[in-house]
Amino acid sequence: MASNSIKNKSWMSVKEVGLIHFFVVLCVIISLAVGCAQKGESGAAASQVRATDARGVEIVLPRHAERVVVLFEPFVDEMYMLGAGDKLVGIPQQVYQNSSSYYYLSQLDPRIAKKSIATPTFGGRSTHVEKVISLQADLAIVYEYDIETIAQLEGLDIPVFVVSSKDKAHIYDELINVGKLIGKKERAEDIVNYVNNAIEKIGSEVETVKKSVYYGWSKGRVFSTSGRGSLVDLAIQVAGAVNACPLEMEAPNVSAESIYKWNPDMIVLWNSDVEDVYRLAELAALPAVVNKQVFAMEPTFFFDPHTVKFLLFAKQLRHWGYQDYTTDQDFKDALQEIVDFLYEKKMSIE
Known part of the structure; x- marks a missing residue:
C-alpha cells in the first residue's frame, strides 16, 4: 500500500510538471507572437510618411x-x-x-x-x-x-x-x-x-523711391487686378515695388477712373498682350500708357506666381522698373541660371 501511494504521488508530480511545462511553452509562444506583431506594427509605423x-x-x-x-x-x-x-x-x-x-x-x-x-x-x-x-x-x-x-x-x-x-x-x-x-x-x-x-539678395538692393505697379489679369482682363495680400502683390513687393491697387482683395474688378486715380508707374500683364491695354480708349491718356510703360511677362510658363517662380516674376518686374542689369542679355543669363537650378536641366527661357 505504501509503495502504491508513493507511485501515485510520483505520477501526480510528473503530471503537474507536464502541465507547468505546457503553460510555460504556451506563454513563450504567446510572447513571441505578441513581440512579432508589435515589431511588425513598429516596422509599419516606421515606414509611414x-x-x-x-x-x-x-x-x-x-x-x-x-x-x-x-x-x-x-x-x-x-x-x-x-x-x-x-x-x-x-x-x-x-x-x-x-x-x-x-x-x-x-x-x-x-x-x-x-x-x-x-x-x-x-x-x-x-x-x-x-x-x-x-x-x-x-x-x-x-x-x-x-x-x-x-x-x-x-x-x-x-x-x-x-x-x-x-x-x-x-x-x-x-x-x-x-x-x-x-x-x-x-x-x-x-x-x-x-x-x-x-x-534676400533682391531685398538688400533698397530703392529710395518705390515704383507703383498695376497688374492686369490674364486673357486681356485689364480691369481685373490683384489686391494687397495676393500672390502678385507678393511678387511686386519682392521686386522692391508697390502694388498700385490699395484694396485688400484677391481679385477685385476696378474702373478706369480708379486706375487713373492710382496712376501707376507701370502696368504689368501675365498671359495677356500689351495691345490689350494700348487698344483701350479709356486708358489712352494714362501716363503709364502714354510713356509706353506696359509690359507682358513672356513666356508665361516661367513667370507663374502660383509657384516658387514668383521669384522670376519679381526679377523680371524689377529689371523693367529699375534696370538692375546692364543689358537685357545679362538679365536673361541671370534668369537662365535660376531656371537651370529649378529644373536641374538646361531649358532655354527664349
Missing part, C-alpha cells in the same frame, strides 16, 4: 507615393521641379491646352509631348472621379476650392493633399510637405532655401 496640407489635415501614407494624380496645374510644374515628374499618372487637361506650359513641359517629359499622361478632367476644374480611381493613385493633389472633388476622392479612400498656393508661406510649406510624401523632401528644402536666398 506623414505631411500636413493647406487645411491642416495630416495625410498618412504607408510608404512614399509612387503614383500621383495632380489636379492643380501649377503643381504639375512643381512636380518636375522636385524631380518627380515620373510619378505623375494623371494631370489637368489644361496642361495640354496651355501652349506655353505644354511646350516647355514637353522638353522635360516625352509623355507630355505625346500627351500620353491621362487627364481625368473635363475642362476647368471638373474632375472625372471614376478615371482617377482607374489610375490607382497613391496620392491626389487637389486645389482647395475643388471641394466636391476632395470629398469624393476621400470618400473613396484615395489620399488627398490639398494645396492653396495663397502666399509665400503656403507655397513653401506645400512644396516641402508634398516632398515628404513622395520622397523628395531634401530637394524641396533645397528649392525653398535657394528661392529665399535670392529674395
Whole structure:
C-alpha cells in the first residue's frame, strides 16, 4: 500500500510538471507572437510618411507615393521641379491646352509631348472621379476650392493633399510637405532655401523711391487686378515695388477712373498682350500708357506666381522698373541660371 501511494504521488508530480511545462511553452509562444506583431506594427509605423496640407489635415501614407494624380496645374510644374515628374499618372487637361506650359513641359517629359499622361478632367476644374480611381493613385493633389472633388476622392479612400498656393508661406510649406510624401523632401528644402536666398539678395538692393505697379489679369482682363495680400502683390513687393491697387482683395474688378486715380508707374500683364491695354480708349491718356510703360511677362510658363517662380516674376518686374542689369542679355543669363537650378536641366527661357 505504501509503495502504491508513493507511485501515485510520483505520477501526480510528473503530471503537474507536464502541465507547468505546457503553460510555460504556451506563454513563450504567446510572447513571441505578441513581440512579432508589435515589431511588425513598429516596422509599419516606421515606414509611414506623414505631411500636413493647406487645411491642416495630416495625410498618412504607408510608404512614399509612387503614383500621383495632380489636379492643380501649377503643381504639375512643381512636380518636375522636385524631380518627380515620373510619378505623375494623371494631370489637368489644361496642361495640354496651355501652349506655353505644354511646350516647355514637353522638353522635360516625352509623355507630355505625346500627351500620353491621362487627364481625368473635363475642362476647368471638373474632375472625372471614376478615371482617377482607374489610375490607382497613391496620392491626389487637389486645389482647395475643388471641394466636391476632395470629398469624393476621400470618400473613396484615395489620399488627398490639398494645396492653396495663397502666399509665400503656403507655397513653401506645400512644396516641402508634398516632398515628404513622395520622397523628395531634401530637394524641396533645397528649392525653398535657394528661392529665399535670392529674395534676400533682391531685398538688400533698397530703392529710395518705390515704383507703383498695376497688374492686369490674364486673357486681356485689364480691369481685373490683384489686391494687397495676393500672390502678385507678393511678387511686386519682392521686386522692391508697390502694388498700385490699395484694396485688400484677391481679385477685385476696378474702373478706369480708379486706375487713373492710382496712376501707376507701370502696368504689368501675365498671359495677356500689351495691345490689350494700348487698344483701350479709356486708358489712352494714362501716363503709364502714354510713356509706353506696359509690359507682358513672356513666356508665361516661367513667370507663374502660383509657384516658387514668383521669384522670376519679381526679377523680371524689377529689371523693367529699375534696370538692375546692364543689358537685357545679362538679365536673361541671370534668369537662365535660376531656371537651370529649378529644373536641374538646361531649358532655354527664349
